[in-house]
Amino acid sequence: MNKQTLVVVGNGMAGARAVEEVLARGGSERYRIVMFGDEPYGNYNRIMLSNVLSGVQDTSDIYINPLDWYVENDITLHCGARVTTIDRTARVVTASNGVQERYDVLLIATGSRPFIPPMDNVLDDDGELRRGVFGFRTLDDCNAMMAAAKQSQTAVVLGGGLLGLEAARGLMTHGPTVHVVHLSQHLMNAQLDVEAGGILRRAMEGMGVNIHLGQRTTGVELDEAGAVAGVRLKDGGTIACQMLVIAAGIRPNIEVAQRAGLSVERAIVVDNHMRCLDDRNIFVVGECAQHRGQVYGLVAPLWEQARVFADQVTERNLDSAYHGSKLATKLKVMGVELASMGLTEPQEERDEVIRFAETRSGTYKKLIVRDGRLVGGILMGDISKAAYLMQAFDRDSPLPEERLSLLFDLGTPSQKVTLDEMPAETQVCNCNGVTKGAIGACVAAGKRSGKAVMDATRAGMGCGSCKSLVGEVVEWFCGGTAEEDPSVHYYVPTIPMTKPELVAAVKQHGLRSVSAVFRAFGGSVEDAGAKPALASLLITVWADEYEDERDARFINDRVHANIQKDGTFSVVPEMAGGVTTPADLIRIAQVAQKYNVPLVKLTGGQRIDLVGVAKQDLPKIWSDLGMPSGHAYGKSYRTCKSCIGTEFCRFGLGDSMGLATKIEKRFRGVDSPAKLKLATAGCPRNCSEAMVKDVGAVAIGNDRWEIYIGGAAGAHVRKGDLLCTVEGEDAVMTVTARFMQFYRENAKWKERTYSFIPRLGLERIRAVVVEDSDGIVGALDAAMAKSIAAARDPWREAASPKTANQFADILVPEEVR
């Protein structure tokens, strides 16, 4: 049978979900699938853009289907192509880039775009949003907003609905002061009543957001250069700002359907099968569809519409029909948890209101009951009853006579009982519509870990808020014997061994190079990401006997400098203990001038950083500096900070500066699983922050030193654990070396000491390193001594490069034919 062609206009959440549902029903047997997407990407989870904006997630985390997915499923994707015409007679669609596709079945899933209220200067001469004005809709918007926010002192968000508040929260994390201008008299007026809106307002103001209610913006103010300088309000006031984000609602993208002569009211009108009224071959799902007068802007109705569409076009279930959705949502705004469903105010005389308010703590609960059934509700602060209430609302089920139990758990039943009692048809994941029963079926089919169930059912892959509940339900179905995915313990993903197993195997087989390890254990599959991890392990095991393959190193370790966002590098010469001389400073200054170094910066590790150096200049700069590398780029010993110690300080109890210099000269160039940052402090005032370093030594008088390990003051902040107190600088050096070697041999790739120590336990580490419980300190000392002996100053490669064109930015061939 010849395949028919299904063309999908729109590659957003609706279009891609509809195709997934078609594929799940074996639709690829029947259809060749072609998708058009306006944006030049695979398919991503738009709901998560606010997490990207606030830095909680990276853009790569929010992809639902990467480009591989289209290839694997034989889907032709035209990305960056906006469909401009639908010729219903010829059944051909045409895109802006000229691509044409013929269809047998057409799905319109064009979604919506931000509504831009009329105001002066908001558009530029081309009719596009002016530079500095943003709609918050796409990944590109999000990236542009992040870049602008970093340059802005003040940002204004127009719209105090859900999206506006999420934009405000995200922008704040990038620095600017944020103002929210909202037309209504209270925030989130679609989901909240006046009182709840007031609680939210106070919470947001407490976090430093400025709220302007009942206000309309009439125009954008520009400076002489034409850049955004402020917004003008209806009351005549202005707010000075450098950027404006518009989150004042959405408008369905219906123009292409209108031109094709389809029935369009607020959106494209569909029947219960999600089919257009005028053309049996055209379907519509998502934010551009209007069903029984309703246009939905939330994600849950869309999933249901996609299922009905797929049932119909694959003819798997011709009785399948969409009957509209009741809107209930659970979310977190600026750290305030809330749930909202149905009405926000009573509408009829018979409506009964049950309310509890504790404004001090920000807890607010309000339910609207009609004829013993829930028709509306708002929960803020404490949303523990949300799952039960949302289900009662959705099913229209009768409520208990004792209304108080709707708001509070009286004589609380335990979670266990709740899971036992939870009916199989209860939705666990509301985003993807996965029920407790579906999870049970998946577990029965052999998926016995939370991760496996989530991969198979997509539960937990929407907003992610139900992930722990999904895990609990899987655990419940497994009777407490859920499995852990074993690959989480592998040192690198392609070789099924933990680090100790791999170390033993490498020693046993005498494997001295990364490619030898791939050949022996990796099925010859070379995984780019695993190469530096294996190189680190091998150099720890073999030291000078390691067979160095330069391609296994990350670029930083190939050119001995830290790569920057623009492909240039930073140069940090050694400055042991943060101590320098006028002569060295003059030389550094001369080099910086000679090579036009764009940025000279003091580092947190008490050195000088020359930033923005071209790769080809690195060897010349090193030669001119005539100083050894400061190793400020690798997974290795980095540096040892110090305070002035006894030299000049009137409080100093120990020579922290001298000790730091000794440490640096001894351990420089020693590789490790992650970077090691050290410090020494001359007294417990701790000016060099030794208590938040991977290893820190603090002088306490009478030549005694406290040694702290596992401290951190970066992405994680952790006070170091006191490992032991020792007498004399030599003892500090010995214990430091033993701990570092034990860490080198046992830590996972990129596992910092602040994770390593809690994983093994401080007691265990103290037993091995200080008390020699395992009788291995001699071996640790020998292994460290061997590594130290093998360490070389890599900047000597300036004179003798190790590989062809090691420092070339670009090669120009001699002849071009």
Add this chain to the structure above:
Amino acid sequence: MSEAHVIGPLAQIPVGEGRNVVVGDRTLAVFHLHGGDVYATQPTCPHRGGPLADGLTGNGTVMCPLHDRVFDLRTGAGPDCSITVMRVQVRDGVMVLSI
């Protein structure tokens, strides 16, 4: 009509690494993989413009050094964006690209 460009001796590029090379009127990143295959790609990552030639290579893949996006050197496919790729022939130790 196809044009053959001589990129230069294969020995210019260490095994497993990449280098930027001027080919005709454009710059390409050229990768010399273990096993001898050679590929040319656009020089920068479509994500944030990272220098692909500085990336780590695997079997038929390159990983951008800035944010670890992995691209297939045979198809150009990446996780959320893709790159232009070209197969390079090696004749008598010289890399030749047909455009």
